[in-house]
Amino acid sequence: xxxxxQPDIHITVxxxxxxxxxxxxxxxxxxxxxxxxxxxxQGLQLLLKYxxxxxxxxxxxxxxxxFKRSQSSFNLRKPSVHWSDAAxxxxxxxxxxxxxxxxxxxxxRLFVKA
Amino acid sequence: xxxxxxxxxxxxxxxxxxxxxxxxxISGHRSVxxxxxxxxQGLQFLFEYxSETQRNxxxxxxxxxxRQFSNSRSEMxxxxxxxxxxxxxxxxxxxxTSGNYNEQFFGPGTRLTVL
Numbered sequence: 001x002x003x004x005x006q007p008d009i010h011i012t013v014x015x016x017x018x019x020x021x022x023x024x025x026x027x028x029x030x031x032x033x034x035x036x037x038x039x040x041x042q043g044l045q046l047l048l049k050y051x052x053x054x055x056x057x058x059x060x061x062x063x064x065x066x067f068k069r070s071q072s073s074f075n076l077r078k079p080s081v082h083w084s085d086a087a088x089x090x091x092x093x094x095x096x097x098x099x100x101x102x103x104x105x106x107x108x109r110l111f112v113k114a
Numbered sequence: 115x116x117x118x119x120x121x122x123x124x125x126x127x128x129x130x131x132x133x134x135x136x137x138x139x140i141s142g143h144r145s146v147x148x149x150x151x152x153x154x155q156g157l158q159f160l161f162e163y164x165s166e167t168q169r170n171x172x173x174x175x176x177x178x179x180x181r182q183f184s185n186s187r188s189e190m191x192x193x194x195x196x197x198x199x200x201x202x203x204x205x206x207x208x209x210x211t212s213g214n215y216n217e218q219f220f221g222p223g224t225r226l227t228v229l
Contacts, residue, residue, distance in 0.1 A: 043220035101170045104157035
C-alpha cells in the first residue's frame with residue numbers, strides 16, 4: 001500500500017541552526033512529492049514540489065528538498081531556521097497516475113528555541 | 115484573487131445530528147477535494163469533485179458524502195455524527211485539468227466538534 005513516513009513526530013532546533021525533516025515514501029513508481037506547512041489554526045501551504053528532473057528543488061521561505069530515488073526519500077532542509085518557521089510540516093505524495101488523492105505523512109512538529 | 119473559503123469556520127454538534135460544510139474554490143478552479151484531519155489519523159483524503167462529478171473517493175463510510183454545484187462550490191455532509199468525526203475538515207481547490215497534476219490550494223478548514 002502507498003504510504004508516507006515522517007519518522008520524527010517533533011523536532012526542536014535553535015534559531016539560526018540548520019534543519020532537516022525526513023520523509024520516506026512507499027510507492028511502486030516515483031510519485032509526485034510535496035512538502036506543506038501548517039501553522040496553528042491554518043490550512044496547508046505548499047512549500048515545494050517535485051515532479052521530475054533536478055532532484056534538488058527550491059521552495060518558498062528558504063526551504064529546499066532533495067529527492068533520492070534509491071532511498072525513496074524526500075527530505076526537507078533549511079540552512080538557518082527562524083522563529084517564524086515553528087509549525088507542523090507534512091510530506092505528501094500524489095500517485096502520478098492521474099487524480100488528486102493526496103497521501104500525507106503524519107507530520108513533524110517543529111519547535112524553535114530562541 | 116480570493117483564496118479558498120470555507121464556512122463555517124467552527125461548528126459544534128451533538129452525536130446523531132448531521133452537518134453540512136461548504137467550500138468555495140478559487141475562481142476558475144473546477145476541482146475541489148476534501149480532507150479530514152485528526153490527531154490520531156492525521157490527514158486523510160475524503161473525496162474529490164470535478165465538474166459536479168465525484169472523481170476520486172477515499173476510504174470513509176457512506177455517512178460522508180459530498181456534492182459540487184455548477185459554480186464549482188462544494189458541500190460535504192456527514193450524517194449521524196459520531197464522536198470520532200470531530201476533526202478539522204480541509205477543502206482544497208485546483209484547476210483540475212485531467213491527466214496532469216495541478217497544485218492544490220487549501221482553505222483554512224472547518225473545525226467540527228461533536229459532543
